[in-house]
Amino acid sequence: xxxxxxxxxxxxxxxxxxxxxxxxxxxxxxxxxxxxxxxxxxxxxxxxxxxxxxxxxxxxxxxxxxxxxxxxxxxxxxxxxxxxxxxxxxxxxxxxxxxxxxxxxxxxxxxxxxxxxxxxxxxxxxxxxxxxxxxxxxxxxxxxxxxxxxxxxxxxxxxxxxxxxxxxxxxxxx
Numbered sequence: 001x002x003x004x005x006x007x008x009x010x011x012x013x014x015x016x017x018x019x020x021x022x023x024x025x026x027x028x029x030x031x032x033x034x035x036x037x038x039x040x041x042x043x044x045x046x047x048x049x050x051x052x053x054x055x056x057x058x059x060x061x062x063x064x065x066x067x068x069x070x071x072x073x074x075x076x077x078x079x080x081x082x083x084x085x086x087x088x089x090x091x092x093x094x095x096x097x098x099x100x101x102x103x104x105x106x107x108x109x110x111x112x113x114x115x116x117x118x119x120x121x122x123x124x125x126x127x128x129x130x131x132x133x134x135x136x137x138x139x140x141x142x143x144x145x146x147x148x149x150x151x152x153x154x155x156x157x158x159x160x161x162x163x164x165x166x167x168x169x170x171x172x173x174x
Contacts, residue, residue, distance in 0.1 A: 005051075005070060005126045009059040018050035018125045021075070025050070025125055028075045028097040034149050035098075045142050049135045050125040061116040061124065068105035068112055069129040071150075074098065077122025082115045089115070103150045106132065 006012045018025050026043050029035045038046070052075065055061060062068060064084055074095045081093040081101060092114060095101065105112055106129055136143035 005053060005072065005124070006055055006059055006061045009055060009061075011056045011059070013054035015052035015054055015123065018047040018052050019044065021052055021123075021125075022047050024075055024123070025073075029073060030098075032098040034100070034153060037145070037149075042142055042145070045139055046135070046146065047125075049131040050127050051131075053124050053126060055118050055122050055124060057118055057120050057122075059118045059122075061118060062102055062105075062112050062114075064113065064115045065111050067109060068102060069109050070126050071100055071102040071106040072116075072127075073100050073125045075123040075125050077118060077120050079116050079118045079122055082117060083113070084115075094119075100150075100153060103153055107150070 015021065022044060025047055026040065029038075029043070035043075050073070055077075061072065061079065064082070074097050076097055078097075079095045080091045081095065082089045083092045084090075095116070101114075101116055102112065104110070106127065109129070132143065132146075135146065
């Protein structure tokens with residue numbers, strides 16, 4: 001059974017559809033290269049499929065090992081991604097507004113590979129698998145564009161992980 005966004009956070013605030021916060025969403029994602037090919041009209045369409053949540057400081061948004069069927073975009077605030085190795089939790093990435101996380105579990109429904117915790121009060125826009133499927137049905141061009149963007153995110157993360165874990169390998173393959 002997939003977990004819900006910040007399901008263990010008692011102070012989670014359901015803010016509603018991202019279309020009600022379109023300017024904040026655009027301010028967060030527009031500067032990121034991942035979204036450079038999206039038009040303002042596409043941002044507006046995308047916002048209809050995203051649900052917004054307000055989360056307090058030190059809230060667990062997703063937990064490593066839980067299954068999930070959604071991704072989230074940090075709209076305001078800040079958060080960190082933590083990975084447990086040998087019983088020790090380490091920060092592997094500090095999230096800034098506009099960054100996406102949870103995309104792999106959105107696609108495959110498998111266990112989360114890291115935990116996300118807010119470091120200050122934060123707002124998130126969440127896309128569930130069900131809403132992604134609806135976007136693909138209703139606006140196939142937008143849905144495919146979004147999926148290609150997610151593929152790009154995954155490819156970049158794989159390249160970065162390879163470079164860190166196997167330094168020198170990429171130079172030898174070039």
